[in-house]
Amino acid sequence: MSTERTEQIAGGRTRPHPLTPPPWLRAGLRPASAPIPWAAALRAAVALAVPLAVGLALDEPEYGALVSMGALSGVIGDTADAYRMRILNIAVPQFFGAVGVALGTLVFGHGWLAVGALTLIALVSGMISSIGTVASVSGLLLLLNAVIGAGLPLPQPWWTAPLLMSAGGLFVLALTLLGWPLRGRLPERTAVAATYLAVADALEAAGGPGAAYVERRQQVTQALNQAYDLVLGRRARVHGRSPSLVRMLAQLNVVIPLVEAAPAAHLRGRPLPPAIPAAVRDLAAAVEEGRTGTPALDLPAPHTPAERAIDSALRHAATVVHLAEPDVNNVDDRLGRPAALRVRARRAVRDMMLSKASWRYGLRLALCIGLAQCLVSLIEVERSYWVALTVTFVLKPDFGSVFSRAVLRALGTAAGLVLAAAVLAEVPRGWWDVPVLAVLGALIPAFSAKGYAFQTAAITPVILMLSDQLNHQGFDLIRPRLLDSLIGCAITLVAGYLLWPESWRTRVGDRLAETVDDAARYLERAFAPVADDAALAAARTARLQARRRIYRELSGVRSEFQRALTEPPPTGARAAAWWPLVVAVERIVDATTAARVRVDHGAAPPATEEVAVIARQLHSLADGVRGQGLVAPVAERPCEDETGVLAPVRQEVAAARAIARPGD
Numbered sequence: 001m002s003t004e005r006t007e008q009i010a011g012g013r014t015r016p017h018p019l020t021p022p023p024w025l026r027a028g029l030r031p032a033s034a035p036i037p038w039a040a041a042l043r044a045a046v047a048l049a050v051p052l053a054v055g056l057a058l059d060e061p062e063y064g065a066l067v068s069m070g071a072l073s074g075v076i077g078d079t080a081d082a083y084r085m086r087i088l089n090i091a092v093p094q095f096f097g098a099v100g101v102a103l104g105t106l107v108f109g110h111g112w113l114a115v116g117a118l119t120l121i122a123l124v125s126g127m128i129s130s131i132g133t134v135a136s137v138s139g140l141l142l143l144l145n146a147v148i149g150a151g152l153p154l155p156q157p158w159w160t161a162p163l164l165m166s167a168g169g170l171f172v173l174a175l176t177l178l179g180w181p182l183r184g185r186l187p188e189r190t191a192v193a194a195t196y197l198a199v200a201d202a203l204e205a206a207g208g209p210g211a212a213y214v215e216r217r218q219q220v221t222q223a224l225n226q227a228y229d230l231v232l233g234r235r236a237r238v239h240g241r242s243p244s245l246v247r248m249l250a251q252l253n254v255v256i257p258l259v260e261a262a263p264a265a266h267l268r269g270r271p272l273p274p275a276i277p278a279a280v281r282d283l284a285a286a287v288e289e290g291r292t293g294t295p296a297l298d299l300p301a302p303h304t305p306a307e308r309a310i311d312s313a314l315r316h317a318a319t320v321v322h323l324a325e326p327d328v329n330n331v332d333d334r335l336g337r338p339a340a341l342r343v344r345a346r347r348a349v350r351d352m353m354l355s356k357a358s359w360r361y362g363l364r365l366a367l368c369i370g371l372a373q374c375l376v377s378l379i380e381v382e383r384s385y386w387v388a389l390t391v392t393f394v395l396k397p398d399f400g401s402v403f404s405r406a407v408l409r410a411l412g413t414a415a416g417l418v419l420a421a422a423v424l425a426e427v428p429r430g431w432w433d434v435p436v437l438a439v440l441g442a443l444i445p446a447f448s449a450k451g452y453a454f455q456t457a458a459i460t461p462v463i464l465m466l467s468d469q470l471n472h473q474g475f476d477l478i479r480p481r482l483l484d485s486l487i488g489c490a491i492t493l494v495a496g497y498l499l500w501p502e503s504w505r506t507r508v509g510d511r512l513a514e515t516v517d518d519a520a521r522y523l524e525r526a527f528a529p530v531a532d533d534a535a536l537a538a539a540r541t542a543r544l545q546a547r548r549r550i551y552r553e554l555s556g557v558r559s560e561f562q563r564a565l566t567e568p569p570p571t572g573a574r575a576a577a578w579w580p581l582v583v584a585v586e587r588i589v590d591a592t593t594a595a596r597v598r599v600d601h602g603a604a605p606p607a608t609e610e611v612a613v614i615a616r617q618l619h620s621l622a623d624g625v626r627g628q629g630l631v632a633p634v635a636e637r638p639c640e641d642e643t644g645v646l647a648p649v650r651q652e653v654a655a656a657r658a659i660a661r662p663g664d
Helices: 023-029 038-057 061-077 083-106 112-129 133-151 160-183 186-205 210-238 243-253 256-267 275-289 305-321 341-354 356-378 385-394 402-426 433-448 452-471 474-498 508-526 533-565 571-600 608-626 647-660
Strands: 006-008 014-016
Touching: 023 402, 023 452, 038 061, 038 160, 038 433, 038 452, 061 083, 061 133, 061 160, 061 433, 061 452, 083 112, 083 133, 083 160, 112 133, 112 341, 112 356, 112 385, 133 356, 133 385, 186 210, 186 243, 186 256, 186 275, 210 243, 210 256, 210 533, 210 571, 243 305, 256 305, 256 571, 275 305, 305 571, 341 356, 356 385, 356 474, 385 402, 385 474, 402 433, 402 452, 402 474, 433 452, 452 474, 508 533, 508 571, 508 608, 533 571, 571 647, 608 647
Parallel strands: none
Antiparallel strands: 006 014
16 A cells, blocks of 8 residues: 555544645646647747748847847747737836846946846836736846856847837737737627626526525626726727727626626525526627627516516616717716826836835845845856746735745746757757747646746747757756755745745735725715605715725735645645635625625615614624734624514624634
8 A cells, every 4th residue: 555645544534645735836836727828839949940040041040039039038038918908018127128138238248247236136027026916027127138148148239129029929919919900899799798708607696505606706806807907008008089998898887787786686585587697698699799780689578676687787787888889978887987197107116116015015025136146146156047036926925825935946947958868969959940830839838827837837848949059058957957946945045935924925925914804884875864865876886896996805815815725835725724715705795795686675674873884894804804814893783673674684793703803
């Protein structure tokens, strides 16, 4: 039995075999179930292989390799769905990458000046990365290309490498935009249709097992986030001048009442008639196909407030979805239109400069890059620039756990080196590199969808092949590459992880406490008295924005929770302890939304004092979460009317407080 992965112990339980990887490592090595992006794989193959082929044809393989390096950055950054977002995701990072390689080229061979310059660039890169997704990739390429420019003898004059690498990124962008004339608004329309499909799935699960409904509701949150990000992002630029955009925004707005009605339907305790989710799926097809005309609905007669809410929302949604030209002046941005790009950029820079977290990350990255460059300046290390490259890739807390990324990068690099060794040893240098690079390039999007270790394993042989075109070391690159990667991982773990206590603890509790406070404010806003119809409309809009903000925050808490689970003990174990409370808070928000829907469709509103007491209980719960479980009692008791609309909310709040209370 010595070959078994587990061993039998007393009581019939099993314990892991001593050689079994820990759970956090198994989670990182488990491939994700994401589908293979075939179109992205084809683009990557063409984008990486064609520049090298052109360089070989012109007898300038070094130039071709630099263009392919720029294309590699574009391939990695092409993660958006909408074409306008792809322009930002590829073009903006390419600009910062060009600046980085230019600065690196200027300090190449200047010893300690290069060390100081890269350390300063690392500080700026880290601070930029705190702004957002596009800024994070831009900061990564700024530092990454600066390290390459300072570590490799690139063609002269100094502007040659930035120009060639930018050409590679623009080549990827051109390949990406080939389908824009035919599929220009398809990503937005598909996202809106996907939201309707997610709502249909949630309505189908309503009234059934709680776990299934919770999973479907989380999918609704993700679909809404994606759709509003795409549609409102474009609306910020066209300002309502596009009829097709106005129509998509109207279709997205009218799904909100259906989303609100889903928790009320779930609390009924029995499934909805199959005709209701089927009708929502038909609306999804109408959105995707652009159908217009008069909708034909065959719905069962409603009897309860929850049923009336669903019936009313579904009929209104069917009318709006089939409208050919919604009233431009009657389509509001329910979640708030984003500010102009210039305003958002100015606000982001101000927040970055004033953010302690931004400065801390910048200093962490600068410290690690400075140590890496000092080490390779004082000690003879082959291919020394790989040390700083490894630090740059690993020390990205916004991309996941630093600790697990360091371990996974070491494992992924080792796997990639096995493939690279075979390629460099067996493939003759020259034209055979082109088809091999095409195959390896296609693996990058396919493996990136499976996880970080798989992405590293795919990128490593590509970078080595392109580096070999610049320094012609062939198989001799393999051993220094592994050694430098291990040194870089070690520097990151010590100087970028162990020396910073904030890396040892999970942020789930802090973020969850803020969400509980927001849930209390959402409850108060949902049942606040209003004076007239105008105030009622404003209150509804504010309530919708508050509810979506809470669900976005809960989505962020879940992401933080998943990230923390990949940390080694005790961080991962502490994060796991928060999960029951995360679920409880989601149920509180659902119950509050359901109560508001019931009131809107005929149920008696709750007393003001009952709302106030439950809100105080939630604020007390938030304070307890911040204090690691010290939940103070609330003296006032709400009425115990089990038939009132807030009875489910009281039950969920009591359950959440019991979870957070120590000793229970």
